Amino acid sequence: MFEHFFEIAVTSWDQEPPGWGSRINNLVVSMHKLLKPSRRRFLLNTGILAAGWELSRSDAVLSQQLLVTPSCRDGDEPTVRQTEGPFFKPKSPERADLREPGAGDRSFELSGFVLARSCRPLQGAVVDLWHADAKGEYDNTGFRYRGHVITGPDGSFRFRTIVPAVYTGRTRHYHVKVQAPGSRLLTTQLYFPNEPANLRDGLFQRELVMRVADAGDGAAGRFDFVLNVR
Ligand code: FE
Numbered sequence: 464m465f466e467h468f469f470e471i472a473v474t475s476w477d478q479e480p481p482g483w484g485s486r487i488n489n490l491v492v493s494m495h496k497l498l499k500p501s502r503r504r505f506l507l508n509t510g511i512l513a514a515g516w517e518l519s520r521s522d523a524v525l526s527q528q529l530l531v532t533p534s535c536r537d538g539d540e541p542t543v544r545q546t547e548g549p550f551f552k553p554k555s556p557e558r559a560d561l562r563e564p565g566a567g568d569r570s571f572e573l574s575g576f577v578l579a580r581s582c583r584p585l586q587g588a589v590v591d592l593w594h595a596d597a598k599g600e601y602d603n604t605g606f607r608y609r610g611h612v613i614t615g616p617d618g619s620f621r622f623r624t625i626v627p628a629v630y631t632g633r634t635r636h637y638h639v640k641v642q643a644p645g646s647r648l649l650t651t652q653l654y655f656p657n658e659p660a661n662l663r664d665g666l667f668q669r670e671l672v673m674r675v676a677d678a679g680d681g682a683a684g685r686f687d688f689v690l691n692v693r
Contacts, residue, residue: 533575533618533687535582541691543670545651548638550601555591555609561624563607568597568625570681573653573673576618577641579692584618588643588690592622599630614643626655626682634660634667639688646690653686 562570577588591611595601602608608627614620629635637653654661654672661667673684 533578533582533584535576535578535687535689537581539578539580539582539689541580542641542649542651542688543668544649545666545668545671547640547650548652550603551593551638551640552603552606552609555593555611556606557612558610559612559622561592561608561610561622563625566597566625570623570679571626572621572623572678572681572683573637573686574619574621574683575685575687577614577620577643577688577690578618579643580689581693583693584614584616585643585646585690585692586614586616586618588614588618588620588641588646590614590620590622590688591640592624592637594624594637595627595630597625597628599628629658629660632664634658634664636666641688641690643690643692646692649688649690651688653684655684 562568573592577585577590579585589611590613591609593601593609596608608624610622612620612622627635627637635655635658639649639651639653641649641651652666652671654667656672656675661672671686673686675682675684677683
């Protein structure tokens, strides 16, 4: 399975991110133009960009337009590993938008950065996402709510999908695999804040809770993955 996933990564490294990814890259370029390095460093040092993300609705809307600078300290611990669970399928399609036409489920925009422990952004990393639908079921025959994206030059990734339902024995969660060129494969899960079922789920870990804010008719979540490379 590891080799299989790695294969996806190898075949994808030369490709440009599709649709959404290109748009993100343009926006990130715009942001870089807006925020000259000294200005960006100042904002990062004062924590304005990092802390502001979760503070208000306007910031959530902003997050749809611009990816904020990742909050990362040199020497950060790598992201916690978790079990893959029974429903992983290799060879998911490369796509950032997992929403099903006309489903009408609550949309969710999941974005963040893939970083080394030194905070170096990891370009060309594969982020593979799979999760339950709005009824708590996985598609094990096709690829509904399954897809992967490749991080851009700044290590950023973004998916548009839905809020998965809780299912028997599990709180609300996403499954993710992340691998950068030359790094070990990270398999983990992401959780939602203020979810009552978090307290009853033995797999739940606080370190894997996304920062979530309302955004438009859905919600936006942010999580930065730190891989165990310098
Ligand atoms: Fe699951």
